[in-house]
Amino acid sequence: MPDDLRTTLLARRYRRWLLAYPRAYRRERGPEILATLLDAADPGRSRPPAREAALLLRHGLGRRVAEAGRRAFVVAAVAAVLGGLSGIALGSWLAWRDVDRMAPDRATAVSFAHAVLPGAFGDAADNYGRSTFWNPYSNNSLHGGTGVRVGRTSVTGTVPPPGGPEQVAAAVRQQLNAQGWRDVRTKVVRNGTSPPVSVEVTGTRAGYLAAVQITPDLSFDLMWAEPPGHRRDTILGGLAGALLGALFGLVTSIRVRRYGRGRQRAYSGLCVATLLLLTPACLGNIPTSTGSLLANTNRNGTGPSVYWGGFVIYGAEPLAILSLLPILAVIVTCAWPRPATARTSTTA
Amino acid sequence: MAGLRRPSFLILSALALGPLHGYAVIKEVERLSADSVHLAAGTLYAALDRLTDEGLIEVDHEETVEGRLRRYYRLTVAGTAALAAEAEQMRRDARMVAQRLRGAGPAGAPRPA
Numbered sequence: 152m153p154d155d156l157r158t159t160l161l162a163r164r165y166r167r168w169l170l171a172y173p174r175a176y177r178r179e180r181g182p183e184i185l186a187t188l189l190d191a192a193d194p195g196r197s198r199p200p201a202r203e204a205a206l207l208l209r210h211g212l213g214r215r216v217a218e219a220g221r222r223a224f225v226v227a228a229v230a231a232v233l234g235g236l237s238g239i240a241l242g243s244w245l246a247w248r249d250v251d252r253m254a255p256d257r258a259t260a261v262s263f264a265h266a267v268l269p270g271a272f273g274d275a276a277d278n279y280g281r282s283t284f285w286n287p288y289s290n291n292s293l294h295g296g297t298g299v300r301v302g303r304t305s306v307t308g309t310v311p312p313p314g315g316p317e318q319v320a321a322a323v324r325q326q327l328n329a330q331g332w333r334d335v336r337t338k339v340v341r342n343g344t345s346p347p348v349s350v351e352v353t354g355t356r357a358g359y360l361a362a363v364q365i366t367p368d369l370s371f372d373l374m375w376a377e378p379p380g381h382r383r384d385t386i387l388g389g390l391a392g393a394l395l396g397a398l399f400g401l402v403t404s405i406r407v408r409r410y411g412r413g414r415q416r417a418y419s420g421l422c423v424a425t426l427l428l429l430t431p432a433c434l435g436n437i438p439t440s441t442g443s444l445l446a447n448t449n450r451n452g453t454g455p456s457v458y459w460g461g462f463v464i465y466g467a468e469p470l471a472i473l474s475l476l477p478i479l480a481v482i483v484t485c486a487w488p489r490p491a492t493a494r495t496s497t498t499a
Numbered sequence: 500m501a502g503l504r505r506p507s508f509l510i511l512s513a514l515a516l517g518p519l520h521g522y523a524v525i526k527e528v529e530r531l532s533a534d535s536v537h538l539a540a541g542t543l544y545a546a547l548d549r550l551t552d553e554g555l556i557e558v559d560h561e562e563t564v565e566g567r568l569r570r571y572y573r574l575t576v577a578g579t580a581a582l583a584a585e586a587e588q589m590r591r592d593a594r595m596v597a598q599r600l601r602g603a604g605p606a607g608a609p610r611p612a
Contacts, residue, residue: 180544186567187521188540206541213545 157197162189164197168204171211173218223404226422230400231393233426236433236461237471238392239385240443243458246384247284250375254283254302255359260373263361264306266330268371269322272308279303279451283375286463295468298447301374301454303362308369316365320350323363327354332361338453353453362453377455385438385458406485418484421477428474435461503585506546509536511555511574511582518559520569521547547572555581 165188169181188203199207216224257276264272280302289296310319320337327335332354340349349366360376363369407418435445438458442448445467446460462471503511506528513519513527524547525538538546550556555578559571574582 182568183521183570184540184544186569187525187543189567190522191525191540203539203541206539206545208541210541210545214548 154194157195158189160197161192161199164199165189165207168199168207169211171208171215173211173215176214176218219401219405220408223401226404227397227400229426231397233429233433234396234399235389235393236436237429238395239389239438240432240436240459240462241392242384242386242388243381243443245388246378246381247457249378250283250358252283254278254281255304255373255375257304259359260304260306260371263359263373264308264371267323267326267361267363268306268308268369269311269319269326271311272306272369272371275306277305277307279305279372284448284457288465289463293468293472295463295465297465298445299457299460299463300450301448301457303372303374303451303454305373306371308371310365310367310369316347316350319365319369320352320363323352323365327352327361330356332356351452360453360455364452372452374454381456403481403485410484410489414484418481421481421484424477425474425481428470428477431467432462432464432471435464435467437461502588503581506536506538506542507550508582508585510538510543510546510550511578511585514556514572514574515579515582518571518573520571522569524572550578554578 162185165185166181169177169184172181188199192199257278260276261274264276280300282302284299285302286296286299310316317339320339324335324337333356335352335354338351338353339347340351341347349364351365352363354361355376358376358378360374362372362374364372403418407415436443436459438444441454442456443458443460445464446457448454448457448460461467509528509531510524512531513524519527521540521543525540525543528536528538547556551558551572554575556572557575559573561568561570563569
């Protein structure tokens with residue numbers, strides 16, 4: 152390759168890395184830095200060394216941070232957290248939209264109970280909430296209730312006389328495995344070294360989640376299991392929300408600096424209002440191993456995980472909805488054209 | 500002022516004899532450090548920005564050679580003073596360490612009258 156062509160290629164590639172710098176800085180210092188980079192390049196090189204490229208990227212982004220100011224990054228970080236927690240809720244909620252809105256029917260619960268429970272049981276099934284999810288004291292309104300609960304269909308029976316809870320649990324587990332239930336797990340609750348207070352065996356099959364509880368009584372609860380893409384959608388929702396939140400915070404806080412003090416004060420007020428309105432829902436939506444902090448789907452034994460609990464808790468729901476207003480106002484504040492400067496006309 | 504980091508110290512030292520452009524600073528730093536410090540351009544310009552912001556160096560003049568822009572930097576009065584102070588501090592530190600290594604007594608101990 153001729154030297155001229157090689158140098159041209161190298162210069163073009165260095166210019167791409169220089170894009171990491173802010174435009175104004177690049178305009179002022181770009182030709183000088185490029186000249187130094189080309190002077191310092193080894194003969195025959197047509198690609199920038201990785202170390203040099205990494206340093207240009209680091210220094211360029213550092214200049215951008217310095218120019219954007221600390222406030223922009225604080226706003227971006229807070230917006231990323233709020234966006235991430237909101238995105239987790241949205242991703243989880245969308246994944247659950249594919250599941251039947253009503254809890255499993257009674258006939259199905261009784262037929263599964265027949266095949267799984269070792270002792271005598273009744274043919275009647277009770278519904279603990281008819282919907283897949285319900286929210287006590289909400290009356291399906293937007294003010295929120297006391298936390299999302301899972302609807303379950305229950306069949307009760309009696310523990311067969313010869314066996315203790317652990318023996319019955321082993322029999323249930325064997326039945327579940329034999330009939331193709333997956334993720335079969337046993338949870339034993341004890342007080343110290345005494346015999347178990349209760350034993351719970353859970354498993355999933357064909358979109359159902361079964362939980363057999365062996366206390367002095369025997370009960371079989373049937374619920375909908377988490378949809379297959381639930382975890383993936385929840386994580387993707389969180390990542391997308393965090394990214395969008397960070398971008399929104401960064402872009403708006405940089406853009407608003409072009410305006411006067413009045414509009415900047417309005418922007419700060421709107422940011423604080425958004426934070427105050429979204430914080431209760433987002434705090435309640437912090438993820439735990441069994442769902443979000445304020446989801447009560449594991450309240451009556453094992454239940455499926457949901458990650459929008461913070462957004463349906465009493466009081467947080469209307470505030471989260473109201474937060475859309477300051478967010479829209481932020482967009483308008485940053486997009487509204489600047490008032491034209493007054494011009495004085497001169498007459499001859 | 501806090502002590503200078505080694506790349507900054509070497510860059511100021513490189514400029515002590517007169518104005519230099521970016522690539523010349525890189526070469527001079529290599530020579531002064533006996534080839535132990537190789538400044539990348541990204542590192543050099545980060546340091547030049549910092550030293551300019553601190554008022555230790557300033558732009559002297561510019562020229563274009565074979566289509567490449569060269570901007571020359573020189574020490575300011577504050578930069579010369581900072582470099583001299585740093586050199587004096589290093590000289591004192593080096594003397595103290597040498598004394599301790601020779602076992603000439605604890606550093607900072609009063610000399611016998």
